[in-house]
Amino acid sequence: MMSNDKIESVSLHVLPSLPYADNALDPVISAKTIGFHYGKHHRGYLDNLNKLIAGTEFADLPLENIITRTAGKADKTAIFNNAAQTWNHTFYWHSLRPKGGGEPPAALKQNIAASFGTFDACKKELATAALTHFGSGWAWLVLDGNKLKVVKTSNADVPMTTGMKPLLTVDVWEHAYYLDYQNRRADYVNAVLDKLINWDFAAENLG
Numbered sequence: 001m002m003s004n005d006k007i008e009s010v011s012l013h014v015l016p017s018l019p020y021a022d023n024a025l026d027p028v029i030s031a032k033t034i035g036f037h038y039g040k041h042h043r044g045y046l047d048n049l050n051k052l053i054a055g056t057e058f059a060d061l062p063l064e065n066i067i068t069r070t071a072g073k074a075d076k077t078a079i080f081n082n083a084a085q086t087w088n089h090t091f092y093w094h095s096l097r098p099k100g101g102g103e104p105p106a107a108l109k110q111n112i113a114a115s116f117g118t119f120d121a122c123k124k125e126l127a128t129a130a131l132t133h134f135g136s137g138w139a140w141l142v143l144d145g146n147k148l149k150v151v152k153t154s155n156a157d158v159p160m161t162t163g164m165k166p167l168l169t170v171d172v173w174e175h176a177y178y179l180d181y182q183n184r185r186a187d188y189v190n191a192v193l194d195k196l197i198n199w200d201f202a203a204e205n206l207g
Helices: 004-011 031-053 063-070 074-095 106-116 119-132 185-195 199-206
Strands: 137-144 147-154 165-171
Touching: 031 074, 063 074, 074 165, 074 199, 106 119, 106 147, 106 199, 119 137, 119 147, 119 185, 137 199, 165 185, 165 199
Parallel strands: none
Antiparallel strands: 137 147, 137 165
């Protein structure tokens, strides 16, 4: 598994390896989708970021620092978007795993019950956030203070810029599912939550 700190350190300037083979998420997410999503989109954000920060004050900073220092600054929008999307995608790959889904680890399940009432209520809220988000973006399970919440963000936005700690995410940009599901976002989201979501990763991030 991969903690947020580990993501930060290995994502800087290089494309981190996928935590599984490119066909390991079949049949929910195909190797073809992984090839485009990871090999083209994720790599593209990283390559753009490297070009944008070369020779700047951000050149030697970890991704999370770049994100927090450029968030909300109109003259740094391009740097923020590419840094955040680089981080978001690495986090997304670790939010999935082959033979995922199922029940969360006990400690996480207790926290989920305290915040949502039941695990099923949490899962339903996460699905609803992913399905009702308009346009491109992300659905997240986060820790906000002492409470777990489901939030959604648009485009490259990430919950850490508003003080929340991401635990896992579902990518609802069309490039995450269109080759496999076309416009059937609901089929993609439900399959991810039932068969791929990595509750162990969320538990590790919760600490």
